[in-house]
Amino acid sequence: MATQRITDFLATRRPSGPCLVVDLEVVRENFIGFRRALPGSAIYYAVKANPAPEILRLLASLGSSFDCASVAEIEMAMNAGATPDRISYGNTIKKERDIASAHALGVSLFAVDCVEEVEKVARAAPAARVFCRVLTDGAGAEWPLSRKFGCVPAMAIDVLETAHRLGLQATGVSFHVGSQQTDTEAWDSALADAANVFNTLAERGIVLTLVNMGGGFPTRYLKDVPTAEAYGQSIFAALSRHFGNRLPETIIEPGRGMVGDAGVIKAEVVLVSRKSATDENRWVYLDIGKFGGLAETMDEAIRYPIVTARDADRKEPCVLAGPTCDSADVMYEKVPYPLPITLTVGDEVLIEGTGAYTTTYASVAFNGFEPLRAYVI
């Protein structure tokens, strides 16, 4: 997945130290792919996945809208050219003063998942549009999203009624089927729940218009994932099934699916060793680890493809670890990673599919190591 442009950049520029290189052409193709797959849906890029200004500017110019998690992300999207009507403040956990700042910037679409948050929005952003996030079961996702965001559909009805009563525009429902979702049918039961909320509120005179179908679109790591087209067909079928021919406005919020496969991290082998003469696995230490950007290796959740110049040689399982003095900074140990037996100190490795959730996750300066550098080309 290192494109020719990335390969050429690394060969020409030879950056020292670990770094991420993102190919904007891949981001462009991904955006076009989503638009083609779901032509009826507005695309709100999840800025948190990778807020590099070059990415935001490209997407703004292509007509993307933006899902922002904080006021800082709203400002980044606006600096990249997005008008406030193309911004959703999608974090259900907001300080009232941050809601007020967003409102002052012109943002008028807010996520909520409880009455307490509705009350804050009503005070700080009068007459704004709100959508309520509902819980889904996350089945089929590599990283089900726990219960941190959303409420049960029955409570969403109360939340949206409260919004309406407090002078807000009760606009719709959102959900998230779970990160790296590889089951294209996963949207079905959440859309059924959303349709129920629409119907119940319609009976009470509140007409919802928007379904925010969230993210969850995967990046290809070691296993194949369905195409954007496959998701599009399946989601459109589920929408028709549950909403008939009165289709709501819809939003999708791809983050990982937009930029994950556009980036490659270049890293270096710092050490290869064994712990004893009879140790079964070698330990391979890189100059990047869990605290330098690869936080998603937590619990060995994401298994990135790793490419070396020695991949034609025989491979054997290795424990893969980062460069810090933190014993938790081990990426793959429960399931060791097959790497060439000839791999040695100083070798370069490419870690693919790392365009999302790497640069901003990097720690400020843990162990004195600087955060992950990024080049967007």
Added chain:
Amino acid sequence: MATQRITDFLATRRPSGPCLVVDLEVVRENFIGFRRALPGSAIYYAVKANPAPEILRLLASLGSSFDCASVAEIEMAMNAGATPDRISYGNTIKKERDIASAHALGVSLFAVDCVEEVEKVARAAPAARVFCRVLTDGAGAEWPLSRKFGCVPAMAIDVLETAHRLGLQATGVSFHVGSQQTDTEAWDSALADAANVFNTLAERGIVLTLVNMGGGFPTRYLKDVPTAEAYGQSIFAALSRHFGNRLPETIIEPGRGMVGDAGVIKAEVVLVSRKSATDENRWVYLDIGKFGGLAETMDEAIRYPIVTARDADRKEPCVLAGPTCDSADVMYEKVPYPLPITLTVGDEVLIEGTGAYTTTYASVAFNGFEPLRAYVI
């Protein structure tokens, strides 16, 4: 554990947003406590625990030496007034060019745990002193250190012989009994291993002189921990048991034990909600979480004391989560945290024992949130 000075600072300065406040007087007392408890040992402060310049300057002025994990940390220690003879490059995973940089700065004490690393040191820092880290079982530690660092004692003999053969000074042995180690006897078996390495190498004409007994000294979180005196007595007894009256030079490397209880994080309740009308636990969301500095809540490893102005009120178990749109940003859920039922949006909370491993762990800008601010007073 919020000292009067910290309480006064927060009351007077009223900093906005989450922040860490560190009381240097506590750091001073901790340093004096370690020196008194282990008067025969040199104290090498583990810079990675908290590299704030004010802390490094204080410790340098008190006569501390420094355990550094990177060239950047070496430079910080030297900027704080430490001479290179008071610095140990304690990371066993070093790029050869970083070893050369440290050597150029005058550093001459290096950690190793395999022949490959010895070869790098021999090339980049000729005639330097090296100590070999051996694995321990970590029993009794809250966070046993996995097998990332160190080799078995039998291999340490080869490593140190190789160092000797390559013109380095084979100086000694190091180990680490595991982070937040509450068993004062934990040093005993590691010191037995160290004595065996000393004896075996002495038979081969190599005289070791140094035992680096590492860190592991705990901070008091919710449970009481033994005093520095108790550690001192137990460690001195173990040293005598295994080395008789030919005691080696010793080093200790407190990090958490030096600064953990000197710091308090001030945070704010952003939201309190339930997921359904019948939800057993409330969810309490703070403006700081796993990616804003509280990385050590990973797997609910460290349970920090949390103080509020409403602690006289009845408490009930809550799920405690951070402010980001990341579903992994939940701190306590498996074992919910008892908090006052009256706790509400906008309330301030103090998270105690947070002087170590917080500021540098914070992510650069995840979700657009800025890293943890720190005030050292």
